[in-house]
Amino acid sequence: MPTPLLSRRARPLTGTLRVPGDKSISHRSLIFGGLAVGETTIAGLLEGEDVLATAAAMQAFGCAVERGADGVWRVHGRGVSGLDEPADVIDCGNAGTGARLLMGVAAQQPITTFFTGDGSLRRRPMGRVMTPLSQMGVQFVTRAGGRLPGAVIGPEVLVPIEYTLPMASAQVKSAVLLAGLGAAGETTVIEPKPTRDHTETMLRHFGAEVRVEALDGGGRRVTLVGQPELTGRPVVVPADPSSAAFPAVAALLVEGSEVTLPGVGTNPLRFGLFETLKEMGADITLANPRTEAGEPVADLIVRAGRLQGIEVPADRAPSMIDEYPILAVAAAMAEGTTVMRGLEELRVKESDRLGAMARGLADCGVRVEVAGDDLIVHGGGNGVAGGVTIPVDLDHRIAMAFLVLGMVSEEGLAIDDAAAIATSFPGFADLMNGAGAAIAPGPEAA
Template sequence: MNAETPIPHRARRPAAPLAGTIAVPGDKSISHRALMFAGLAIGETRITGLLEGEDVLRTAAAMRALGAEVARLDDGAWLVAGPGLGALRSPDDVLDMGNSGTAARLLCGILASHDIFAVMTGDASLRRRPMRRVIEPLAATGAGFAARPGGRLPLAVTGAAEPLPLSYRLPVASAQVKSALLLAGLNARGVTEIEEPEPTRDHSENMLRHFGASIDIHTQGTGRLIRLRGQPELRAADIVVPGDPSSAAFPIVAALLIPGSRITIEGVGLNKLRTGLFATLREMGADITVINAREAAGEKVGDLIVAASALRGVDVPADRAPSMIDEYPILAIACAFARGPSRLRGLAELRVKESDRLAATTDMLRANGASVAIEGDDLVIVGGANRLGGGLVTTQMDHRLAMSALVLGLAADAPVTIDDARFIDTSFPGFIPLMRSLGADIAAEGAPA
C-alpha cells in the first residue's frame, strides 16, 4: 500500500463495557519542551516517558540537526546532551516539522536568538497554519524572517547575533507564543518580560526552573507577568514525562459514555492549567476520581479512575479555553450524549489548529445526527435530541478530530467511520490497540468485526 493511501477506520458500540488499567503516552507539550530545553543545557539529560509520536520525533530530529546529541536508549528512555545555550549550529538541511505547530512555533524562538540560519517546512496541514503570531514579536530580537504570505511555512530564519530581550503583551492567550518568546529570551542579555491576558499552560516556566533558569511570575489582573533573566547556565536535569491529559481525554470520555464501563489510567499529568476538561466533565456529572497524587519534575501527576456516568449539559466559560483548548472536539462528543443543551464559549483559537477545528467539529457532529450550531465563537450542542452515528467523518489530517470521531462511534446507535486514521500517531501512537485492550470495537474499514 502506498504511504499516502488513506486508511479508513470504523468504530461501533462494543458488546461489553470498557474495563482495564492503561497508561497513555507521555504529554506531548512536555515532551517537545524536554527535548528543546535539554538540547540547550550543558550536560546529559535523561528523559523517561517521552512521547514517541511523529510530532515529538520531529523535534528530536530538529534538535539533533542543530547540534544536540539525541539518542533513544535500549530501555526506552532518551538521552540528550546539549552543546549549551548559544552554541547551536546552522542545520545542513531544511527542518521538516511534519504536522506539529507546537514544534514549529517553539523552534522559532530558539532559532531567532542564535546566530544561525535555518529553513523550516512541514506537511500540507502545517503549511496552512499561521506563524505570524510568533514571527512578529520575535522580529524584535533582531532576527530576520522570510515566509509565504500570512507568515506561513516554508519559513527562513536568520537568527540574531546579539539577540535583544523582549517586552511583549500577548494579544491572545497562547502557550505556544509565550513559550517561543521565553526560548528566545534565554539567549538574550537582560530580562525578557511577557504579559499574558489569562494564564496558559505553564510547562515552559516549570521546565525553566527545573533546568536552573531565573524566572519570576506575578499575578496581574486576570493574567500574569512573566520575567525571565537571560543567558543563564542551564544545567542538565533528568525528566519524567507524565501521561498526556489531552490523550487521556479520549478513553475517559469513552468510559463515561459506554454503560457499565470502569477504567483506570495511570500516571496522568494534573497540571491545573491543563485540566479544564476534567473540571468540565465533573460539572456534567462525570465520575472521575484521582488517586496516588504525586509530583515529578515540577508537574503534578496522579492516577484516574473513571466510571460510566449520566452526563448533563454544561455552559463552559470562555476563560476556561486555555486550560483545555485541545480537548474541545472530544468534549463536544460528551455534550452530544448529555441531557440538555451545552454552550462552549470563546473558541476562536480552534479556527487555527491542525484544521479549522470549530467548523470540523461541527461537521463531524452534524454528519452523525447531532443538533449543533456555531454562534459567533461559541459552539452550541443540544444533547439527547437525536439518535447518533452512521456518518463518515472527514478528518482533515487532524489527529484529535479522528480520535474524537472514533469515540463517538463507540457510544453511538450506529457505527461511525473516519476517512483516515494515519495521523493519529502524531500525538497518540498505539491509540487504537490501547482502546481495543479496554474492549473498544475499532477496526480498519472492511476488516472483519
C-alpha cells in the same frame, strides 16, 4: 494512502490504560535538554511523530539525541546559543508546538534555519510568533501570510523585549522565552489569561531564573533572566491529559465502564476538561496525587454515568483548548444543551476544529450550532445514529473524537483517515480495543 477506520458500539470498557507521555512536556524536554550543558535523561517521552520530529530537529542543531534500550531518551546538549546551523530544512511534520518553539530556539544566535511541515502545518499561521521575535531583531522569509516553508535568520545581537500576548497562546509565550535565553537582560511576556506553564516550570528545573507575577484580572507577567547556563537534568514525562481525555470520555459514555488512567498530568492550567466533565456530573476520582519533575500527576479512575449539559465559560478555554473536540462528543451524549464559549483558537489548530466538529456532529444527527466563536451542542442523552464517514482533515484530535463517538453509535461511525493519530497517540486503536472497543479498518460505517 488514507487509512480509514470504523468504530462500532463498544462493550463496557475496563482495565488500566496507559496513555502516551505529555506532548507539550515531551517537546520541551528535548529542546531544553539540547540547550543545557551535560546529559538530560527523559523517561516516558511521547514517541509520536510530532515529538520525533522535534528530536530530529535538535539533532540537526548539533545535539546528540538517542533512545536507550531501556526506553529512556538521552540528550547531550550544546548550551544556550551553542547550537549549529542546520545543514538542511527542518521538517516539523504536523507539530505546531514543535515548529513555533523551535523558531524561538533558532532565534537565539546568528544562524539561518529553514522550516517546513506537512500540508496542515503549512496552513497554520506563524505570524503570531514572528511578530514578537522580529522585535528582538530576528528576520523571517516565509510564504504569504507568514506561512511555512520559511527561514528564521537570527541576529548578531538579540534584544530582550517586553511583549503582551494578543491571544492566549502558550506556544507564542514559549517561543519568546526560548529566544530570550540568548538575550542579555530580561525578557518579559505578559499574558492576559494564564496559559499552560510547562515552559516556566522546565526553565526553573534546568536552572534558569524565572519570575511569575499575578496581575489584576487574572493575567500573569512572566520574566526570564537571559543567558543562563542550563544544566542537564532528569525529566519524567507524565501521561498526557489531552490524550487521556479520549479514553476518559469513552469510559464515561459506554455503559458499565470503569477504567484507570495512571500517572496523568494534573497541572491546573491543563486540566480544564476534567473540571468541566465533573461539572457535567462525571464520576472521576483522582487517586495517588504526587509531583514528578515539578509537574503534579495523579491516577484517574473513571466510571460511566449520565452527563448533563452546562455552559463552559470562555476564560476556561486556555486550560482545555485541545480537548474541545472530545468535549463536544461528551456534550452530544449529555442530557440538555452544552454551550462552549470563546473558541476562536480552534479555527487555527491542525484544522478548523470548530467547523469540523459542528459538521461532523450534524452529519451524525446531533443538533449543533456555531454562533460566532461559540459551539452549542444539544445533547440527546441516548447515543447517535452514525452510519457516516467523517473527514478528519489531517487532525488527530478530530479523528479520535469521532472514533469515541462511534463507540456509542447505532450503526457504527467511520473516519476517512487515521494516519494523523500517530502524531500524538500511537497505538490508540489497539489500546481502546484491548479495553473493549471495536475499532477496525473499514472505509465506511455500514
